[in-house]
Amino acid sequence: MERYFQPEIECMERPAIEEHQLKQLQWQVKRVYENVAMYRERMDDAGVKPEDIKSLDDLSKLPFTTKQDLRDYYPFQLLAVPKKQIVRIQASSGTTGKQIVSGYTRHDLDDWANGFARQLVAAGGDDHSIVQVSYGYGLFTGGLGAHQGAEKVGAMVIPTSSGNTERQIRFLCDLGSTHLCCTPSYAMYIGETVKEMGVKNQLKLKAGIFGAEPWTEEMRHQIEEALGIKAHDVYGLTEIMGPGVSYECSMQQGMHICEDMIIPEIIDPDTGEVLPKGSFGELVLSTITKEGQPLLRYRTRDLCTLDYSPCECGRTHVRMRKPAGRTDDMLIIRGVNVFPSQIEEVLLRNSIEVSPNYQIVVDRVNNTDTFDINVELSPKFTGDVDAEKRKLETQLQSMLGIKAKVHLLRPKSIERSEGKAKRVIDNRKLHD
């Protein structure tokens, strides 16, 4: 039977959720209007006053917030409380452009811990669980987010952080960890190393909580097989809170968004128009209980759909489907839109012959885009390398609509990731 961390919230009836959301939205809009200059100016420009928010549909009257706003108003100009009330700062990895930061009050940390605690319980965790947190600790929200959520449940937490893979595995075996939290690419690496060490039968793991990057269903199956666990997807972003914005129950059919804290919308990324229920588009999130750095209509750039149909687990909060990628992850190669997840899907379909360790290299030669995919052969591969390469190239062309050159490499020749994997090397930027 499914267990809940906060059944009175997780299983609320839809009218009660909406009533709560409207009340919180009105509260939040009023306080950002009064306390955050950017929101006051933007709302004045749009001719919207806090009292104009009379229904949830009125949310669409409010202006969007973007990552660029967080950069422009860095570090503290979006705070809605005096700095003194901020008890924690986290920051995004900042791989592109200027670093952004997020400030939390004590109440915000508690909300965030509840989000991840709901995830742990949905993954079968309780106060007997032993939770190994192998997400990086520090400014990245993975480590501390999982940590405080697991503590909230009363589990025993092992804060290994990422890296030192053999020691991770010794801890998994010696301490009998029941839950592993890390990125899916690190889980793959841990699985690969468990196999090499021949210790799968010493593991006590029951489930894993993996997120922070896109991963496919095929990758889920491989991780579940390698570690003998059920693998749950968890989603989050620094700007909103961290892991636990949405979490997957045992049905593994999408992630329940914490709708008591967040209102989701799906928009057309090009026009900004709100799309009808069930449409595929960009996820936009509004934080309705956050005190420190509340964001209204934050454009996540993650592409997905929302599923309002009832979930068999009994939770009523809407589910988001696994993000298919980000608007800014999408590569345009020779005029065609390419998502790394499409390539991963093809490679994982051929998992007997090749491993899911791959890298996409794009460049520009004589004004034409080059498109190469480096992928490792599986250690057991004994077939004809040329035939395998041709087969993959044909499958990729039919998936993507353009031709890629596949290079099959020896096992273990692509660097493994202990955090978010770097799958794309786009050298075209060097020529701009």
Ligand code: DLL
């Ligand atoms: O990645 C927070 C997190 C930590 C989530 C641990 C889950 C587990 P950021 O570094 O700010 O925060 O990156 C946020 O990562 O906008 C998505 O593009 C991507 N992302 C996060 N979770 C998933 C997921 C953390 N489950 C960005 N599936 C987001 C696909 C994900 N993409």
